[in-house]
Amino acid sequence: MRPSGAALHLDLFERPAGCVRMLEGSGPATLWAPRGPALGVYVHVPFCVKRCGYCSFNTALYREAAVPRYLAALAREIDLAAGAPWAAAVPISTIFFGGGTPSLLTPPQLVSVLEHLRARLAVAPDAEITVECNPESVSPERLTGYRAAGVTRISLGVQSLDDRVLTSLDRAHSAAGARAAFETARRAGFDNVSTDLIYGLPGLDLATWETTVRGLLDWGPDHLSAYGLTLDEGSRWHATGMTGLPAEDTVTEQYRVLARRAAETGFEHYEISNYARPGRRSAHNQIYWRAEEYLALGPGACGFLGDTRYGNVKATERYCAMLEAGTLPIATHETLTARQRLAERLLLGLRLSEGVPDAWLAERVALEPGRLPALLDSWRERSLLVSGGGRSHLTETGFLLSDALFVELL
Numbered sequence: 001m002r003p004s005g006a007a008l009h010l011d012l013f014e015r016p017a018g019c020v021r022m023l024e025g026s027g028p029a030t031l032w033a034p035r036g037p038a039l040g041v042y043v044h045v046p047f048c049v050k051r052c053g054y055c056s057f058n059t060a061l062y063r064e065a066a067v068p069r070y071l072a073a074l075a076r077e078i079d080l081a082a083g084a085p086w087a088a089a090v091p092i093s094t095i096f097f098g099g100g101t102p103s104l105l106t107p108p109q110l111v112s113v114l115e116h117l118r119a120r121l122a123v124a125p126d127a128e129i130t131v132e133c134n135p136e137s138v139s140p141e142r143l144t145g146y147r148a149a150g151v152t153r154i155s156l157g158v159q160s161l162d163d164r165v166l167t168s169l170d171r172a173h174s175a176a177g178a179r180a181a182f183e184t185a186r187r188a189g190f191d192n193v194s195t196d197l198i199y200g201l202p203g204l205d206l207a208t209w210e211t212t213v214r215g216l217l218d219w220g221p222d223h224l225s226a227y228g229l230t231l232d233e234g235s236r237w238h239a240t241g242m243t244g245l246p247a248e249d250t251v252t253e254q255y256r257v258l259a260r261r262a263a264e265t266g267f268e269h270y271e272i273s274n275y276a277r278p279g280r281r282s283a284h285n286q287i288y289w290r291a292e293e294y295l296a297l298g299p300g301a302c303g304f305l306g307d308t309r310y311g312n313v314k315a316t317e318r319y320c321a322m323l324e325a326g327t328l329p330i331a332t333h334e335t336l337t338a339r340q341r342l343a344e345r346l347l348l349g350l351r352l353s354e355g356v357p358d359a360w361l362a363e364r365v366a367l368e369p370g371r372l373p374a375l376l377d378s379w380r381e382r383s384l385l386v387s388g389g390g391r392s393h394l395t396e397t398g399f400l401l402s403d404a405l406f407v408e409l410l
């Protein structure tokens with residue numbers, strides 16, 4: 001059995017490639033007003049030096065000459081967002097530069113974006129500011145520059161500590177290069193470094209995975225994200241097919257090994273695919289899982305404001321052209337019904353170890369009182385779901401089986 005809910009991509013809420021279920025239409029003249037007291041900001045930097053075989057994210061081939069046009073368009077998008085009547089009054093609590101490869105930006109380029117965000121939006125002085133970095137694009141100068149610019153957190157795409165696996169993934173770094181990048185981040189002053197791994201990979205046996213997990217935890221990262229491979233549409237592997245994938249019970253065992261080792265090392269398993277030392281949970285990603293609101297900037301970025309989920313145009317060329325014409329680059333948007341909102345809050349909240357208020361479950365049960373109480377009882381009886389203190393949460397095994405519950409709660 002493949003660990004459910006633990007897929008490589010959090011498309012709908014984290015990644016620009018996943019703005020599904022939205023209606024094609026012309027973009028609005030101004031952004032929707034948020035409901036909540038604060039916002040996160042997701043900034044998509046699409047550039048990559050090459051495309052990894054498993055990748056379905058919205059990427060563009062890196063050309064140094066293309067970056068200034070992208071940055072000018074991004075600045076224009078920030079201006080348009082700042083023109084919304086509510087913008088000055090809503091604090092920005094987190095900023096996440098995702099990609100693509102954000103660490104292809106030089107420190108002056110990153111500074112220009114951050115300065116513009118701070119000048120035009122109400123960025124909180126203590127905002128968590130994360131930059132995703134690929135190991136091969138990390139240098140002491142680059143990370144020292146990022147730190148000086150106010151970046152508080154580095155998310156390092158390690159993926160594997162086996163060079164054979166890294167080569168099969170088309171990654172441009174080696175295991176030694178990833179370790180060096182981690183140490184560079186520490187020396188640059190980052191006391192909050194997250195690392196990413198992928199399991200369920202072709203040719204990845206349990207022993208190699210366990211060695212990778214142990215090796216990575218020995219570095220002493222503050223946060224660990226580990227996603228099970230999925231062959232998503234848009235990836236080369238999806239198009240061409242992929243052989244050599246491990247059996248489902250091997251993938252399940254890889255998930256369990258990771259959870260066990262992380263717990264032994266003092267990590268909290270706070271979300272299906274995420275582990276953190278106490279106090280080091282990702283503030284930005286918790287915005288997604290708590291179904292809170294965030295602004296989307298950059299090609300293909302997705303946002304959630306008020307009751308509306310929206311996505312920007314994906315092609316970098318078109319994104320730039322729309323902003324040069326003074327238009328918000330929104331391609332798709334969908335206003336959620338009350339029922340959709342409830343389902344999203346439940347499905348996202350149950351990904352977290354903190355779970356959801358029982359009142360939310362009761363609201364959902366009231367819509368199907370004949371079917372859902374027995375289903376939830378059976379999950380509790382099998383110790384997959386635990387209720388107490390007014391909240392319900394999935395257990396470690398419940399996480400593993402969560403897709404089956406999520407389908408029922410939709």
Ligand code: SF4
Binds near residue numbers: 048
């Ligand atoms: S570096 Fe990341 S975003 Fe770029 S192609 Fe590889 S997986 Fe995709």
